Amino acid sequence: MTRSLDRTELGLILALPILICLAFILPKWIVNYVQVSMGTGLVALGVMIQMRAGLVSFGQGLYFCVGGYAAGMAAKFMGISDLFVLLAFGIIAALVLSTVLGFLLRKYREIFFAMLSLAVSMILFGLLSSTEELGSTDGFNLPTATYLGWAPAGETARLTLYTITCVVVIGCAIGLNRFLKGPIGYINEAIRENELRVEYLGTSAHKAVHITYVLAAVVSSVGGVLWALALGHIDPEMTNWTTSGQFVFVSILSGIGNISAPLIGTFILEVVRIYAVELSPNTWQMILGTVMLLTIIFLPKGLWSVVATKKKPEQEKLAATTPAAGE
Amino acid sequence: MLTAVAIAVDGLGFAAWLFLSSVGLTLIYGVMRILNIAHGGFYALGAYSSAWAIGLYTQTGSTIALTFLIIPLAALMAGVVSGLLVERGILRFMYGRDEVLMVLVTYAIFLILEDVTKLIWGTESYVAWQPAFYFGTIDVFTIPYTIYKFIIIGVAIAVGLALFIGLNRTRIGKLLLVVIEDREISGALGINVRRFFTVTFVIGATLGALGGAITAPEISVSPGIGAEIIVLSFAVIVIGGMGSIGGAMLGAIIVGFARAASVHLYPPAELFSIYLVMAAVLAVKPYGLFALAESRKI
Numbered sequence: 001m002t003r004s005l006d007r008t009e010l011g012l013i014l015a016l017p018i019l020i021c022l023a024f025i026l027p028k029w030i031v032n033y034v035q036v037s038m039g040t041g042l043v044a045l046g047v048m049i050q051m052r053a054g055l056v057s058f059g060q061g062l063y064f065c066v067g068g069y070a071a072g073m074a075a076k077f078m079g080i081s082d083l084f085v086l087l088a089f090g091i092i093a094a095l096v097l098s099t100v101l102g103f104l105l106r107k108y109r110e111i112f113f114a115m116l117s118l119a120v121s122m123i124l125f126g127l128l129s130s131t132e133e134l135g136s137t138d139g140f141n142l143p144t145a146t147y148l149g150w151a152p153a154g155e156t157a158r159l160t161l162y163t164i165t166c167v168v169v170i171g172c173a174i175g176l177n178r179f180l181k182g183p184i185g186y187i188n189e190a191i192r193e194n195e196l197r198v199e200y201l202g203t204s205a206h207k208a209v210h211i212t213y214v215l216a217a218v219v220s221s222v223g224g225v226l227w228a229l230a231l232g233h234i235d236p237e238m239t240n241w242t243t244s245g246q247f248v249f250v251s252i253l254s255g256i257g258n259i260s261a262p263l264i265g266t267f268i269l270e271v272v273r274i275y276a277v278e279l280s281p282n283t284w285q286m287i288l289g290t291v292m293l294l295t296i297i298f299l300p301k302g303l304w305s306v307v308a309t310k311k312k313p314e315q316e317k318l319a320a321t322t323p324a325a326g327e
Numbered sequence: 328m329l330t331a332v333a334i335a336v337d338g339l340g341f342a343a344w345l346f347l348s349s350v351g352l353t354l355i356y357g358v359m360r361i362l363n364i365a366h367g368g369f370y371a372l373g374a375y376s377s378a379w380a381i382g383l384y385t386q387t388g389s390t391i392a393l394t395f396l397i398i399p400l401a402a403l404m405a406g407v408v409s410g411l412l413v414e415r416g417i418l419r420f421m422y423g424r425d426e427v428l429m430v431l432v433t434y435a436i437f438l439i440l441e442d443v444t445k446l447i448w449g450t451e452s453y454v455a456w457q458p459a460f461y462f463g464t465i466d467v468f469t470i471p472y473t474i475y476k477f478i479i480i481g482v483a484i485a486v487g488l489a490l491f492i493g494l495n496r497t498r499i500g501k502l503l504l505v506v507i508e509d510r511e512i513s514g515a516l517g518i519n520v521r522r523f524f525t526v527t528f529v530i531g532a533t534l535g536a537l538g539g540a541i542t543a544p545e546i547s548v549s550p551g552i553g554a555e556i557i558v559l560s561f562a563v564i565v566i567g568g569m570g571s572i573g574g575a576m577l578g579a580i581i582v583g584f585a586r587a588a589s590v591h592l593y594p595p596a597e598l599f600s601i602y603l604v605m606a607a608v609l610a611v612k613p614y615g616l617f618a619l620a621e622s623r624k625i
Binding site for chain 2: 054056058104107108110111112114115116118119120122123125126127129130131132241242245248249252282283284285286288289290292293296297
């Protein structure tokens with residue numbers, strides 16, 4: 001962790017003050033969307049780091065929901081409204097659940113991983129939808145966040161929450177970038193290419209997948225807590241498979257090339273959604289599906305590949321001419 | 328005792344519905360190795376076209392008996408048209424791509440189909456209850472059931488038998504089994520694999536539409552039914568082993584009875600119990616109960 005910052009991290013750190021300043025310049029509703037999409041963007045990040053290992057989680061909404069509900073229940077039943085304590089509740093809940101489930105899920109690959117993660121997230125959906133104490137399908141409201149005893153109100157509260165969201169999200173992104181550039185990040189890419197060879201080389205693919213799974217879960221739960229506090233409301237839709245599908249959609253659309261791609265992708269999607277829903281509410285999903293198909297056909301590595309190839313054409317060319325071993 | 332009877336009959340009813348809705352999905356996966364999320368879209372198209380056609384027909388005031396002809400016709404129309412469009416228009420350009428990527432492609436198609444249904448039929452619900460009560464009800468140990476429920480069970484058994492005979496006793500069916508076994512070798516032996524793909528996909532789509540069409544009289548057809556059925560169908564075919572028709576039948580029975588049992592014994596657990604069963608089966612048999620043998624390629 002003593003390495004100097006790479007370009008992505010530098011960019012993220014530079015983006016932080018700009019993001020925070022935006023809150024004072026842009027109209028309130030845009031800032032709101034930025035804040036909300038940072039929450040869901042973290043979940044897309046969780047999907048993306050698993051995609052690096054070739055695993056498509058069709059149930060990442062599970063941890064998004066676990067984070068939101070852990071914070072919500074702590075607020076509802078224990079009267080806690082401190083953001084940092086709520087975040088801790090979300091993280092611990094996701095950590096415990098994902099560590100346990102990881103022992104099961106790490107054995108699965110490809111479609112089976114997608115199906116089982118979907119099944120697990122739907123278990124929670126079924127459970128929450130039928131729990132009267134938690135408002136069943138309507139969910140319940142969260143209080144306004146406080147910060148270590150300081151309880152701002154009105155405009156100050158909004159800006160404080162926004163600023164802290166920015167800091168946490170950028171922090172998570174940098175941490176994940178380090179993770180992807182670290183040993184396990186590279187093992188994950190090797191697993192995607194050929195898992196059997198990874199095992200032959202003497203590394204445990206199961207362990208790497210497990211760690212990635214837990215990390216993705218924790219990041220998603222942080223996203224869930226921040227999203228819940230930004231909206232002030234949670235409901236079981238957070239863990240429905242259609243929600244999880246949108247996280248996968250964002251990761252496909254933006255690509256897995258760079259850590260900031262899913263964050264930007266989520267925001268773009270959120271903006272497109274606002275206008276699409278406004279213009280023609282009944283064709284919104286059709287637009288989404290068409291864009292997804294076109295992305296898969298024409299930009300298999302996502303929108304980020306457009307940015308990336310323009311930046312370093314020589315490196316790309318070099319990579320293209322060097323045949324991968326075993327092909 | 329009454330609860331046991333209710334669970335048995337309802338379980339069979341659920342199982343028949345689930346089998347009809349998911350057998351097309353497992354067929355398509357077995358032959359094409361595509362886990363088709365768009366199947367939910369076919370189901371919804373079938374349900375809407377059947378409910379809509381029944382609604383139009385009953386307005387004319389003619390005999391209700393003919394609606395039993397309308398239901399399969401509506402399913403056939405919806406399934407063949409949409410199945411052909413999706414396979415010829417989109418999927419055939421994608422063959423050979425990664426299995427997981429195909430899931431995402433069909434997810435995109437599902438999203439498009441959802442809105443196509445909304446554009447054609449709007450967002451209000453359609454209720455076409457007439458066929459469901461045409462034959463009246465029958466008492467099973469003093470619990471009244473519509474005869475229609477037993478017709479669905481009969482149709483499910485007939486579809487299962489037809490598929491079994493079609494696959495194991497006819498020339499085309501046997502060729503299809505060869506394609507399922509090894510796509511490459513069967514292509515080398517002179518079987519037109521692509522044509523089998525098209526035919527299978529259309530049959531699968533039609534079966535999905537039939538599942539929707541036959542259920543339409545029992546439910547209120549409204550947006551979102553496709554998203555609901557597809558996760559249930561996943562549970563069914565994953566439990567049975569993806570690609571196995573016998574597996575789909577067993578999976579449907581397991582899920583159907585799990586759901587019926589929780590509905591009668593502890594209603595809040597209804598949704599939860601299905602996925603719990605699925606996760607439990609997968610924890611023991613990772614690739615389902617009747618998984619196809621898969622060689623590990625190095």
